Amino acid sequence: MKMSEAKPGTTVRIDHIEASELKNRLMSMGLVKGTKVEILRTGPMGDPLAIRVRSYKMAVRLRDAARIFVTEVA
Amino acid sequence: MGMVSVALTGNPNTGKSTIFNELTGIRQKIGNWPGVTVDRKQGYASHRGRAIAVMDLPGTYSINARSPEERIVEEYLTREKPDIVVDVIDSSNMERNLFLCLQLLEHRIPVLLDLNMHDEAQRKGIEISADRLSRLLGMPVVQTVGRSRKSTQKLLDMFTSTVMSEYRNSPEVEAYIAHLDELKRSIADPEQREEAVMEARYAFIDRIVAETVTRHQMSADRSEMIDRVLANGAGSILVLLLMLYLTFQITFTWIGQPVADWLDGFLNEAVLPSAGAALASLGVAEWMQSLICDGIIAGVGGILTFVPLIFTLFFCLSFLDGTGYMARVAFVLDPLMRRIGLSGKALMPIMCGFGCAVPGIMGARALDSRRDRMITILVTPFLTCGAKLPVLALFGAVFFGERAADVVFAMYLFGILGAMGASALYARTLFRDDGASFVLELPPYRWPDMKTVLLETWDKGKGYLVKAGTIILSMSVLIWFLSGYNASGPVEDMSESFLAAVGGWMSALFVFHGFDTWEAGSAVISGIMAKEAVVSTIGILYGLPDLSPDMEEAEMVTTVAGTGLAAAFTAASALAFMVFSQLYTPCMTALGTIKKETNSWYWMGFAAVSQFVIAWAVSLVVYRIALALGL
Numbered sequence: 176m177k178m179s180e181a182k183p184g185t186t187v188r189i190d191h192i193e194a195s196e197l198k199n200r201l202m203s204m205g206l207v208k209g210t211k212v213e214i215l216r217t218g219p220m221g222d223p224l225a226i227r228v229r230s231y232k233m234a235v236r237l238r239d240a241a242r243i244f245v246t247e248v249a
Numbered sequence: 250m251g252m253v254s255v256a257l258t259g260n261p262n263t264g265k266s267t268i269f270n271e272l273t274g275i276r277q278k279i280g281n282w283p284g285v286t287v288d289r290k291q292g293y294a295s296h297r298g299r300a301i302a303v304m305d306l307p308g309t310y311s312i313n314a315r316s317p318e319e320r321i322v323e324e325y326l327t328r329e330k331p332d333i334v335v336d337v338i339d340s341s342n343m344e345r346n347l348f349l350c351l352q353l354l355e356h357r358i359p360v361l362l363d364l365n366m367h368d369e370a371q372r373k374g375i376e377i378s379a380d381r382l383s384r385l386l387g388m389p390v391v392q393t394v395g396r397s398r399k400s401t402q403k404l405l406d407m408f409t410s411t412v413m414s415e416y417r418n419s420p421e422v423e424a425y426i427a428h429l430d431e432l433k434r435s436i437a438d439p440e441q442r443e444e445a446v447m448e449a450r451y452a453f454i455d456r457i458v459a460e461t462v463t464r465h466q467m468s469a470d471r472s473e474m475i476d477r478v479l480a481n482g483a484g485s486i487l488v489l490l491l492m493l494y495l496t497f498q499i500t501f502t503w504i505g506q507p508v509a510d511w512l513d514g515f516l517n518e519a520v521l522p523s524a525g526a527a528l529a530s531l532g533v534a535e536w537m538q539s540l541i542c543d544g545i546i547a548g549v550g551g552i553l554t555f556v557p558l559i560f561t562l563f564f565c566l567s568f569l570d571g572t573g574y575m576a577r578v579a580f581v582l583d584p585l586m587r588r589i590g591l592s593g594k595a596l597m598p599i600m601c602g603f604g605c606a607v608p609g610i611m612g613a614r615a616l617d618s619r620r621d622r623m624i625t626i627l628v629t630p631f632l633t634c635g636a637k638l639p640v641l642a643l644f645g646a647v648f649f650g651e652r653a654a655d656v657v658f659a660m661y662l663f664g665i666l667g668a669m670g671a672s673a674l675y676a677r678t679l680f681r682d683d684g685a686s687f688v689l690e691l692p693p694y695r696w697p698d699m700k701t702v703l704l705e706t707w708d709k710g711k712g713y714l715v716k717a718g719t720i721i722l723s724m725s726v727l728i729w730f731l732s733g734y735n736a737s738g739p740v741e742d743m744s745e746s747f748l749a750a751v752g753g754w755m756s757a758l759f760v761f762h763g764f765d766t767w768e769a770g771s772a773v774i775s776g777i778m779a780k781e782a783v784v785s786t787i788g789i790l791y792g793l794p795d796l797s798p799d800m801e802e803a804e805m806v807t808t809v810a811g812t813g814l815a816a817a818f819t820a821a822s823a824l825a826f827m828v829f830s831q832l833y834t835p836c837m838t839a840l841g842t843i844k845k846e847t848n849s850w851y852w853m854g855f856a857a858v859s860q861f862v863i864a865w866a867v868s869l870v871v872y873r874i875a876l877a878l879g880l
Contacts, residue, residue, distance in 0.1 A: 205345045235689075
């Protein structure tokens with residue numbers, strides 16, 4: 176499943192990030208294979224997506240989240 | 250013993266600036282890194298008889314040389330080799346913060362780890378063993394709480410007593426680096442290699458955290474509870490509008506503008522007359538009196554009256570940034586703002602353009618990327634500032650009577666559309682996205698450090714006075730000369746001045762716009778000095794010296810009726826003139842600020858010329874459409 180499709184309130188684990196300009200940056204921010212991500216909410220206009228990863232919170236655009244493949248774990 | 254050089258590195262939102270300000274206070278020198286609009290902050294301290302120079306490097310998440318900030322950090326650390334490199338780490342967020350730390354260790358740069366805000370971490374149930382961390386990495390570790398005398402003393406003690414070259418990476422770190430090297434050697438595909446390296450870094454980080462951090466039972470996440478209101482659903486948009494409204498009101502109605510008005514009154518009613526009297530009694534030549542009073546003092550006054558606005562706006566922006574709310578503004582507005590090529594944060598400074606472009610242009614400093622800063626600087630002057638309003642109100646009242654409000658409102662729309670269009674255009678042409686797409690940290694809400702807020706505010710205000718002030722002052726003297734002189738010397742009547750002559754030439758540009766009179770041309774030129782001057786110049790040139798920007802509309806109409814002004818424009822050409830006034834070249838105060846902020850004459854010239862051209866073209870189209878509609 177793509178991270179952009181994950182439901183708010185669920186926790187997912189990263190399986191794979193598609194190659195993109197952003198991939199390197201996402202990885203340095205701690206989004207690597209196996210990392211657990213809590214899906215918090217989308218912004219009031221439906222985008223971007225707020226997530227919690229490694230004890231901090233960040234936001235990614237849905238377009239970018241669609242390139243992160245995840246499995247729901249909780 | 251010589252001076253100790255200290256460099257502060259760290260992720261954004263770790264309290265690094267607070268530590269810098271606590272260490273150095275007002276002994277700071279703030280400039281630009283060569284070639285980029287990134288603040289270069291150096292400060293000085295002394296402790297136990299030793300002088301300490303502290304460099305506050307830009308906050309970065311990594312050093313992969315992807316952004317100007319990252320390049321600055323990497324180059325500074327590897328070339329300048331400061332005596333002590335401090336990595337300021339947010340104790341509640343060790344994992345992501347350690348990434349930069351590991352990269353530094355991989356470069357074999359000895360690092361003093363500063364586990365900052367450890368009081369906040371403790372409240373969240375996070376306990377870190379500094380000893381174990383120090384042993385595991387082989388580097389000195391100190392725990393601080395940001396703004397506290399004790400923490401500052403602790404750091405200063407470390408700076409004067411620690412010799413970093415005595416520290417070596419621990420065997421564990423060296424083993425980790427060897428493992429990385431092995432990965433880099435053995436994997437041929439660059440993408441897979443990068444992925445493996447990143448995973449290895451985080452695997453090591455996970456190990457460090459497992460060995461040094463104990464998590465007690467987590468209390469409720471306060472920031473998350475606040476986000477449920479401030480970054481969630483329709484409520485978040487209401488809160489954002491309220492914040493925008495408050496920022497605008499505080500700057501232009503409650504605090505900034507009243508102080509500016511008081512200052513303006515003081516200069517005009519107290520300083521100017523007494524200076525004039527003093528000069529007259531000294532027998533100073535009349536032209537000199539005029540230069541000092543109408544040129545220099547008026548010019549300095551014009552500069553000073555913007556200072557309260559800049560200080561107030563900066564205080565608000567700095568404060569909001571310090572709370573973490575600005576990141577939520579970016580979060581909420583991203584879908585809208587990215588269409589015009591900007592991050593959501595840019596809305597705050599741009600909105601200030603409705604009061605005055607100058608603080609808005611300065612406010613661009615608070616943004617994160619050069620692209621955001623440049624576009625914000627260039628589009629803010631399109632909006633209808635307080636000084637453009639009088640000319641719009643005058644022409645609206647005189648030529649459109651009951652429809653005046655609609656026409657003036659339309660001008661606001663022209664300004665907004667102009668800013669949006671220019672932003673979208675510049676984002677696609679001049680400042681293409683450099684691939685560093687949108688990744689936004691949502692830091693925990695904190696009470697901002699007032700010392701940091703005040704120092705930032707002070708710094709912006711001072712920068713404006715010194716750098717922009719000089720340019721603005723020289724331009725103001727130039728305009729004084731142009732409007733008071735011609736080739737044979739001083740003139741009594743402005744209509745005989747250089748300004749009128751240049752206005753005559755200028756009017757040739759407006760033959761297709763229906764306002765190709767030298768009066769209009771002169772008004773356009775003096776409007777480059779200050780937008781208020783458009784109305785006063787028109788007033789003087791059409792023999793209406795009483796026309797003041799403060800006049801009531803009805804009063805304006807009666808004053809103007811039957812004068813040259815009413816005859817000089819038709820409804821269509823008046824509309825074209827309004828559109829032109831709304832959009833054309835920013836006033837010289839704004840231009841001087843653009844020069845200061847972009848550190849470039851080119852961008853100042855670009856702003857001046859491009860807005861002139863855009864205004865010329867748009868007002869021409871408006872005039873032709875108005876004619877076609879039979880106005």
